[in-house]
Amino acid sequence: MAEIKLEDIIKPENLVFQKTKLFTDKPLSYCPGCGHGVVHRLILEAIEELGIESETIGVAPVGCSVLAYEFMNIDIAQAPHGRAPALATGIKRVYPEKFVFTYQGDGDLAAIGTAETIHACNRGENISIFFINNGIYGMTGGQMAPTTLPGMASSTSPYGRDVASMGHPLKMTELVANLPGTRFVARHAVHTPALVRKAKKAILKAFENQKENKGLSFIEIVSNCNSGWKMTPVKSNQWLTENMLEYYKLGTLKDE
Amino acid sequence: MGELRLMKGNEAIAEGFIRAGVDAYYGYPITPQSEVMEYLMAEKPEERTGMVVLQAESELAAINMVYGAACTGKKIVTSSSSPGISLMQESFSYIAGSEVPAVVLNVVRGGPGLGDIQPAQSDYFQSTKGGGHGDYRQIVLAPSSVQEMYDFVNLAFDLAFKYRIMVLILSDGAIGQMMEKVMLDEQKPRLTNQEIKDRFDSWALTGRTPGREHNIITSLDLDQENLERHNFHLQKKYKEIEENEVILEEVSLEDAEYVFMAYGTSARICHKALQIARKEGIKVGLLRPITLWPFPEKKVKELASKVKGFLSVEMSAGQMIEDIRLAVEGKTKVAHFGRYGGVIHSPEEVVAALKSKIIGG
Numbered sequence: 363m364a365e366i367k368l369e370d371i372i373k374p375e376n377l378v379f380q381k382t383k384l385f386t387d388k389p390l391s392y393c394p395g396c397g398h399g400v401v402h403r404l405i406l407e408a409i410e411e412l413g414i415e416s417e418t419i420g421v422a423p424v425g426c427s428v429l430a431y432e433f434m435n436i437d438i439a440q441a442p443h444g445r446a447p448a449l450a451t452g453i454k455r456v457y458p459e460k461f462v463f464t465y466q467g468d469g470d471l472a473a474i475g476t477a478e479t480i481h482a483c484n485r486g487e488n489i490s491i492f493f494i495n496n497g498i499y500g501m502t503g504g505q506m507a508p509t510t511l512p513g514m515a516s517s518t519s520p521y522g523r524d525v526a527s528m529g530h531p532l533k534m535t536e537l538v539a540n541l542p543g544t545r546f547v548a549r550h551a552v553h554t555p556a557l558v559r560k561a562k563k564a565i566l567k568a569f570e571n572q573k574e575n576k577g578l579s580f581i582e583i584v585s586n587c588n589s590g591w592k593m594t595p596v597k598s599n600q601w602l603t604e605n606m607l608e609y610y611k612l613g614t615l616k617d618e
Numbered sequence: 619m620g621e622l623r624l625m626k627g628n629e630a631i632a633e634g635f636i637r638a639g640v641d642a643y644y645g646y647p648i649t650p651q652s653e654v655m656e657y658l659m660a661e662k663p664e665e666r667t668g669m670v671v672l673q674a675e676s677e678l679a680a681i682n683m684v685y686g687a688a689c690t691g692k693k694i695v696t697s698s699s700s701p702g703i704s705l706m707q708e709s710f711s712y713i714a715g716s717e718v719p720a721v722v723l724n725v726v727r728g729g730p731g732l733g734d735i736q737p738a739q740s741d742y743f744q745s746t747k748g749g750g751h752g753d754y755r756q757i758v759l760a761p762s763s764v765q766e767m768y769d770f771v772n773l774a775f776d777l778a779f780k781y782r783i784m785v786l787i788l789s790d791g792a793i794g795q796m797m798e799k800v801m802l803d804e805q806k807p808r809l810t811n812q813e814i815k816d817r818f819d820s821w822a823l824t825g826r827t828p829g830r831e832h833n834i835i836t837s838l839d840l841d842q843e844n845l846e847r848h849n850f851h852l853q854k855k856y857k858e859i860e861e862n863e864v865i866l867e868e869v870s871l872e873d874a875e876y877v878f879m880a881y882g883t884s885a886r887i888c889h890k891a892l893q894i895a896r897k898e899g900i901k902v903g904l905l906r907p908i909t910l911w912p913f914p915e916k917k918v919k920e921l922a923s924k925v926k927g928f929l930s931v932e933m934s935a936g937q938m939i940e941d942i943r944l945a946v947e948g949k950t951k952v953a954h955f956g957r958y959g960g961v962i963h964s965p966e967e968v969v970a971a972l973k974s975k976i977i978g979g
Binding site for chain 1: 641644674675679680682683685687688689690694709716826828832833836837838
């Protein structure tokens with residue numbers, strides 16, 4: 363058998379995957395195993411494939427993804443906690459021809475920013491909202507989120523979320539699907555390659571909807587938080603499949 | 619060609635927004651300034667200039683729509699009254715930290731809390747000292763007539779873009795609600811997207827122009843040394859504004875032995891009080907700060923060594939008086955005469971206060 367040299371392998375025709383040019387070279391600040399990096403990549407790939415990088419304005423939240431602007435090589439603002447949909451509304455209204463999106467976690471979107479989320483959806487702003495739901499406040503150290511499951515332990519619900527006193531996990535995606543202003547509402551996940559491909563299609567569609575002036579697209583990505591959940595990445599993905607996806611069912615809720 | 623009209627202060631400033639070529643107004647109703655958005659909606663600025671007017675779900679949403687849109691280099695404005703302005707303070711701090719230009723109108727009402735809907739000047743501390751968190755400043759303009767409500771729109775935007783800073787127009791319920799004649803000027807065209815790119819592409823979110831780095835608007839820097847450097851930069855800018863942008867009005871100060879110091883509605887009362895006092899032979903003048911920040915510190919210092927006393931006439935329990943005292947440095951007498959909770963002084967009681975607190979005090 364002939365010896366295989368490295369330089370014979372590294373050739374353009376053998377290239378099957380590369381980092382999108384829209385990622386900056388800054389190392390991601392996310393924990394190994396976390397879904398944020400994958401979702402960043404899918405959004406940036408979608409922007410690159412559509413060729414809209416000079417026409418896109420992003421809005422980053424407060425939370426683990428507060429530094430999203432460091433990694434995304436597009437023009438981007440960082441919003442006060444929960445207010446990303448208001449910033450996106452402000453931007454889109456003065457630049458209706460631009461592609462505007464928010465990237466928000468569950469604390470940002472479903473607790474402090476509930477009003478801004480619901481009203482942006484209800485007005486049918488022609489923007490895309492990407493909502494990463496990992497059922498916990500990751501950045502501040504694993505506190506209970508509006509989306510924390512019943513019985514799920516966190517640093518502020520150490521004996522498990524007691525719904526009688528702490529309320530129920532909020533299904534934002536179901537809620538906004540009921541509003542006449544939303545056009546495309548779907549829940550995805552990114553812990554298997556097949557699901558990553560499906561999520562990518564939904565993200566692409568969200569941007570295409572803006573181009574067609576269709577109104578608001580809302581994509582929830584159910585993700586893991588292995589650090590906050592205090593599990594290995596593999597175990598957290600198993601737990602996600604067995605618990606999170608039971609409560610937060612994947613699928614397209616609305617596509618008009 | 620100018621155009622003379624009889625208008626409420628709130629209507630005049632709304633017309634000013636349209637004629638100044640403002641790109642968007644985002645607001646939320648609150649008395650006594652709801653006429654601003656009502657006037658804008660009725661005028662259909664979308665048709666007149668392409669200006670966007672949107673009613674938000676809260677003052678929080680309104681100011682964050684302003685913040686987002688202001689990140690793009692467009693001319694953006696909101697208006698509210700005291701309790702609504704309190705809600706916006708967090709974003710004022712973000713706007714300061716991330717250095718975007720924006721203009722906000724506060725038609726002040728009585729406080730604290732829900733207070734009442736009558737004119738007051740009790741938001742001076744909040745406006746000039748920073749109601750939000752962190753070391754920051756915003757330029758504060760105090761109109762005292764309907765004409766100035768209109769005129770200060772262009773002034774505010776010029777300053778906002780010159781320094782990439784928030785400019786607060788601090789009015790009150792009297793100036794907002796009263797009708798006066800106002801001279802309107804010609805419609806200014808809104809900047810085109812290309813003009814915005816040509817002027818502000820170094821910082822504004824206009825979509826990443828091929829060949830340039832991506833623009834980021836943020837107030838976050840987790841490296842404390844960097845954040846300190848950013849604060850040094852902000853303080854340098856504030857110093858420059860303090861040195862160059864003070865605006866004031868002087869009335870009969872040449873021979874004055876006493877000084878009324880007042881802005882907005884209380885300055886109007888002092889104009890009348892000055893006439894009454896002068897008829898009685900009391901040599902009193904009026905120093906009206908038009909910029910509350912930057913405060914006319916040098917002028918007050920200069921007067922402090924010449925006059926026998928300052929009377930700070932405020933529709934508050936005494937807020938601006940602290941800045942007067944700091945500038946006077948104990949060189950002359952300083953007293954405060956306030957009516958508050960929405961009550962306005964009569965000119966006669968201002969003269970009486972001058973006599974009792976300064977001349978005889």
